[in-house]
Amino acid sequence: MSVALFNFIHGLPWIKSFQKSIDDEHSDRVNHRYTVGFLLVCVFIVTGSSFAFNRITCWVPAQFTGAYLTYTNNYCWITNTYFIPTNVTIPPMKLDRKHAEIGYYQWTPFILLLFAFGFYLPRMLWRSMNLRSGIDLQYLIHETQIDKVVSTIEYYCQANQSDKIDHRNRFFRTLFCSSGKHLGNYLRSLQLVVKCLYLINSFLQLILINRILGQSGWFYGFHLWYNLLIKNSMMEDSPYFPRVTLCDLRIREVGNLHQYTVQCVLPINMLNEKVFSLAWFWLSYVFITDVVSFISTLYQTLTLTHRIHFIRTLLRINSSESVTNEIMLKNFVRDYLKQDGLLILHLLERHGQSLHVSNAVATLYKHYRTNQSREI
Numbered sequence: 040m041s042v043a044l045f046n047f048i049h050g051l052p053w054i055k056s057f058q059k060s061i062d063d064e065h066s067d068r069v070n071h072r073y074t075v076g077f078l079l080v081c082v083f084i085v086t087g088s089s090f091a092f093n094r095i096t097c098w099v100p101a102q103f104t105g106a107y108l109t110y111t112n113n114y115c116w117i118t119n120t121y122f123i124p125t126n127v128t129i130p131p132m133k134l135d136r137k138h139a140e141i142g143y144y145q146w147t148p149f150i151l152l153l154f155a156f157g158f159y160l161p162r163m164l165w166r167s168m169n170l171r172s173g174i175d176l177q178y179l180i181h182e183t184q185i186d187k188v189v190s191t192i193e194y195y196c197q198a199n200q201s202d203k204i205d206h207r208n209r210f211f212r213t214l215f216c217s218s219g220k221h222l223g224n225y226l227r228s229l230q231l232v233v234k235c236l237y238l239i240n241s242f243l244q245l246i247l248i249n250r251i252l253g254q255s256g257w258f259y260g261f262h263l264w265y266n267l268l269i270k271n272s273m274m275e276d277s278p279y280f281p282r283v284t285l286c287d288l289r290i291r292e293v294g295n296l297h298q299y300t301v302q303c304v305l306p307i308n309m310l311n312e313k314v315f316s317l318a319w320f321w322l323s324y325v326f327i328t329d330v331v332s333f334i335s336t337l338y339q340t341l342t343l344t345h346r347i348h349f350i351r352t353l354l355r356i357n358s359s360e361s362v363t364n365e366i367m368l369k370n371f372v373r374d375y376l377k378q379d380g381l382l383i384l385h386l387l388e389r390h391g392q393s394l395h396v397s398n399a400v401a402t403l404y405k406h407y408r409t410n411q412s413r414e415i
Contacts, residue, residue: 062176063165064389066332070237071162074325078155081314082148088310095120097286097303111288115303116145120284129285129300136287144280147311154244154318161236165229172225172379173198179383180390188387188395189402196223196380223377227340230382234336238329245322251279251315280308280315339385346381347372353388354404356397364408371407 095116099108119142123129130136143150169176174195182188282305289298339345350372372381387396 062169062180062386063162064332064386066328067162067165067233067237069325069328070158070241074158074321075155077321078151078158078318081318082151082155085151085307085310085314086148089307092306094307095303095305097301099301100299107290111286111301112303114288115286115301118286118288120286120303120305122281122284125283133287136285141279141281141284144305144308144311147307147314151314151318157240157244158237161233161240164236165233168229169226172229174383176383176386180387185395185398185402188399189406192380192383192399192403193406195383196375196377223379225379226382227378231333231336231340234329234333238326238333241322241326241329245319245326248315248319248322252312252319280312281305282308339381340378343369343373349381349385350376350400350404353384353393353397353400356393367408367411368404370411371404375407376403 093112095112097108097111097115099111103111119140121136121139122141123136123139130139172195174191179188179191182191284303284305286301286303287298288301289296291297347369351368376384384396384400387399
């Protein structure tokens with residue numbers, strides 16, 4: 040039974056995509072693979088701890104028996120507790136206590152799952168949209184025969200020379216005003232959109248975690264290290280994950296309704312806060328990675344000299360092809376390979392196939408130079 044369930048889950052399309060994602064860059068995998076994996080581990084830790092240990096323990100009046108204690112703990116867990124700082128008087132009005140309720144600590148695993156989905160959503164967009172380009176990047180990266188790599192790239196680049204506009208690219212033409220397969224920048228435009236989504240997502244989630252941890256600024260981690268290393272003390276408890284809360288309950292006894300206010304300890308909140316603190320450090324790293332990656336990709340897109348230097352470097356690795364005509368090399372990069380051809384070669388090179396890619400580029404450049412000579 041367990042083996043069949045494992046095989047079923049292992050065979051799901053999105054699980055396969057998660058395992059075989061080699062058609063993107065390291066910064067993308069930091070988001071959709073490592074961060075999603077980290078958040079799922081946090082979900083398992085929080086969920087498992089809530090069942091393995093006491094989620095809540097309330098300090099009840101002395102006359103409460105064991106059954107009353109169990110009832111109180113369960114009642115306060117499912118009906119929410121409220122947080123009033125110890126230096127503040129408990130408000131007598133029920134509405135004021137209602138405003139101080141905290142009922143989301145039970146939903147921490149689901150919040151983390153939503154975080155994970157936010158990091159995987161751009162990956163789903165990338166996989167679903169890049170297949171519409173007419174080229175399978177994962178197949179091309181796995182391909183070991185240079186002739187097939189060259190023929191695939193040549194077919195794609197030559198198709199881009201046509202003025203025919205594919206109706207499947209209307210979305211990106213509208214979004215970018217000048218993008219699409221016929222312009223040779225469909226994949227590059229899609230990559231910029233995906234990286235922008237990763238950047239926005241990590242930025243918003245970092246803001247949300249700061250709010251969850253009760254911090255209005257951006258330096259929660261620095262404050263935490265300062266308190267631990269310099270002041271040798273923990274930071275003030277987050278009002279979003281308090282350890283000690285209050286709970287109001289009514290118990291009917293022999294026709295009489297008795298109301299009690301009990302004080303409860305939430306050990307799970309200590310774990311929740313530590314998990315979100317760790318997530319703050321990780322998301323800070325992810326955000327910095329996304330900023331650097333987006334700027335780098337934008338620079339590669341806008342700078343022709345960088346693209347020419349990339350191709351020249353690959354040609355130098357392959358000594359069979361030398362660059363003697365700079366104008367022809369410029370036209371080869373700008374007008375033939377275009378943005379998408381450069382991106383395909385860049386992804387191949389990033390996956391440790393420099394020699395393989397250099398041979399492919401040398402062959403492509405040789406064919407291009409031959410075709411140009413025939414036209415002249």
